[in-house]
Amino acid sequence: VRAGRTPGVGLLFLAVGVGVRVVSHSTRAARLVAASFAALPRHAGEPELCYRIEAHGARGFLIHRAGVSLAATDDGDLLYRLEGDLVVALQRRRRELFFVHAAALAWRGRACMLAAPSGAGKSTLAWALVRHGHRYLSDELCPIDLASGCIEPYPHALCLKSLPPAATPPLPPATVRTTRTLHVPIQIHAATAPVPLAAIFFVAYRPQRPGPSLRPLSRAEAGARLYANTLNALAHPAMGLDAAIDIAARCRCYALESADLAATVALLRSVLERDGASGG
Amino acid sequence: MYSKRRDDLVVRAVDDERLVLDPRNGEIHQLNTTAAQIWDMCDGHTSEQAMARRLAEDYGIELAAAVCDVRALLERFEDLALLETGG
Numbered sequence: 001v002r003a004g005r006t007p008g009v010g011l012l013f014l015a016v017g018v019g020v021r022v023v024s025h026s027t028r029a030a031r032l033v034a035a036s037f038a039a040l041p042r043h044a045g046e047p048e049l050c051y052r053i054e055a056h057g058a059r060g061f062l063i064h065r066a067g068v069s070l071a072a073t074d075d076g077d078l079l080y081r082l083e084g085d086l087v088v089a090l091q092r093r094r095r096e097l098f099f100v101h102a103a104a105l106a107w108r109g110r111a112c113m114l115a116a117p118s119g120a121g122k123s124t125l126a127w128a129l130v131r132h133g134h135r136y137l138s139d140e141l142c143p144i145d146l147a148s149g150c151i152e153p154y155p156h157a158l159c160l161k162s163l164p165p166a167a168t169p170p171l172p173p174a175t176v177r178t179t180r181t182l183h184v185p186i187q188i189h190a191a192t193a194p195v196p197l198a199a200i201f202f203v204a205y206r207p208q209r210p211g212p213s214l215r216p217l218s219r220a221e222a223g224a225r226l227y228a229n230t231l232n233a234l235a236h237p238a239m240g241l242d243a244a245i246d247i248a249a250r251c252r253c254y255a256l257e258s259a260d261l262a263a264t265v266a267l268l269r270s271v272l273e274r275d276g277a278s279g280g
Numbered sequence: 281m282y283s284k285r286r287d288d289l290v291v292r293a294v295d296d297e298r299l300v301l302d303p304r305n306g307e308i309h310q311l312n313t314t315a316a317q318i319w320d321m322c323d324g325h326t327s328e329q330a331m332a333r334r335l336a337e338d339y340g341i342e343l344a345a346a347v348c349d350v351r352a353l354l355e356r357f358e359d360l361a362l363l364e365t366g367g
Contacts, residue, residue, distance in 0.1 A: 220297035224310040227301070241290050241301045241308070249294075 012047060013040040016090050016097070016143050016152050021047035022082075026055040029078060035176040036079055036183055039136075039155040039190040049089050051082065065089075076180030083156065087141055091232045097143040097152065098243050099231040102200075104137035104151050105129050106191045107272060110198035111151045113142055114256075115229045121205040121258055124164050127184060128265045131169045135191040141231075146243055149250050150194035157183035165261050199275060200226065200248065201256040201268065212264040214271060215255045219245070222253030283354050284324030284364045291319075300362060309360060314339075318353045322363060328354065 008023040009030035020043070024030035033053070052064040056071065061078045063070040065085060072078040091099050102115035103126040114122045123139040130136050138154040145152065160182040164171070176183040202217070202225045217225070223245040227233065233240030252275050258264040285291070290301040298311040298319055311319050317338070321331045328350055336346040357363050 218295065218297060220294035220299055220310050223292075223294055224299055224308050227299075227308050233306075238290050238292075239301055239303060239306075241292055241299060245292055245294055245299065 008052070009034075011037060012043045013037050014043045015040055015086065016094055016141075016154055018049060018090055018093050019043040019045055019047035020049045020051070020086065022051040022053065024053045026053060026061065028075060029053045029055070029061055032075055032079055032176060032178070032183075033082070035174065035185055036083070036157045038157065038185050039187040041192065048093060049086070051086075053078070053082070074179045076178035079159075079178060079181070079183065083140075087231075090141075090143070091235070094143060095232065095235040096146070097232075098146055098236065098240070098247065100142040100144060100226065101140065101229045101231055102142045103139040104142045104195075104197075105134035106137055106195040107134045108276060109195065110272075110276065111137060111195040112199040112201060112268075112272060113151070113197060114201050114203050115226065116203035116205075119161065120203050122203060123158055123160050124168075124261065125203065125258060125264060125268075127158055127160065127164055128168055128261050129268070130158070130186060130189045132265055132269065134189075135195075136186040136189045137191045137195060144197060144247060145194060146236075146246070148194065148196070149247070150196050152194050153191045155186055155190035157185050159183055168261060197247070197251055199251050199272060200253045202229075202254070203256050203258055206257045206259055209257060209259040212259045212267045213257045214267060217248075217253040217255055219249050219253075222248035222251075225253075225255075281328055282324050282326065283322040283328070283357070285319065285322045286362060286364055289362065302360075302362065304361075307360075309362070314349070315353055318350060319357070322354075322357065324364075 008025050010023045012021045022033050024033055054062050056062040059074045061072040070081050072081050102113045103122040104111050104113045116122050126139045136155050137151055139158045141154045143152045174185045226248050227244040230240055236243045292299045296313045298316040300309040332346040332350045336343045
């Protein structure tokens with residue numbers, strides 16, 4: 001510890017099977033990092049990825065890894081940049097996995113994926129499903145094992161851009177609020193092992209609609225939509241297209257137009273129950 | 281005119297549809313059954329007239345309508361730069 005620097009607080013965890021250490025020389029950063037990664041399993045061995053964070057200026061931070069430094073303007077930016085770098089690094093170290101930008105939840109031992117662009121309400125819907133008994137795998141990153149068809153958990157704190165609707169159960173007291181986001185710890189609801197993927201919902205938020213609607217997708221449309229949400233397509237043969245088609249062919253795939261949150265959750269649950277009963 | 285698919289595209293048949301991935305820009309295109317049928321005939325040897333005749337026979341539509349449908353689809357493929365130029 002250098003003179004004048006806050007002593008480092010270390011956190012060592014496993015993210016998608018990769019050991020990660022984050023040492024924070026800032027009390028605020030340490031609290032944010034601990035809250036964000038509290039649900040990921042602890043790691044005992046040597047980490048492959050080592051981050052160091054220090055305060056920078058009045059509100060900013062510097063994130064250091066492997067000789068490269070990233071500047072974050074404030075606490076919200078810190079988590080955004082840290083996660084961004086971590087997600088790219090995980091893709092490089094687990095190239096055999098098929099990474100999809102999506103939320104994922106497990107119910108009755110099967111996973112469903114919610115794929116949508118940022119801002120379409122994936123995390124809010126994921127939060128509502130967690131409150132209805134689903135296990136939390138991730139709200140942002142779905143690493144799929146192509147051999148087993150399972151999603152590996154990445155249960156970082158669920159990240160909301162705004163408060164969920166009033167009808168939703170309240171956020172837990174441990175929720176961390178930054179300048180841009182709310183980070184909801186999901187520790188006790190997090191899945192701890194890979195879960196087979198059974199359904200994919202491609203979500204579009206349509207608040208003006210009177211209610212949510214669902215449309216089954218052909219294998220081709222599902223494959224195309226899945227491909228569009230893939231993060232590491234180039235790491236796979238045929239630019240990842242075969243993998244996307246294969247994944248889509250193994251599950252039930254739907255276009256979900258979400259509206260009122262409670263009605264959307266009810267619709268999604270009824271479909272999962274029906275498909276589960278029919279073995280789909 | 282004889283239209284020909286670009287050789288560098290990644291194309292997969294999924295049921296009776298096609299997925300076409302353009303490696304130049306990462307865009308993916310989903311072709312429905314009819315579009316897939318025309319796409320498969322973009323081999324550089326099948327004329328637009330022949331494509332239209334095939335479509336008219338398969339779907340029981342007027343040849344004139346089939347000609348319009350084929351032309352519209354080929355123009356769409358051209359707009360998306362999925363065909364070889366100068367074909």
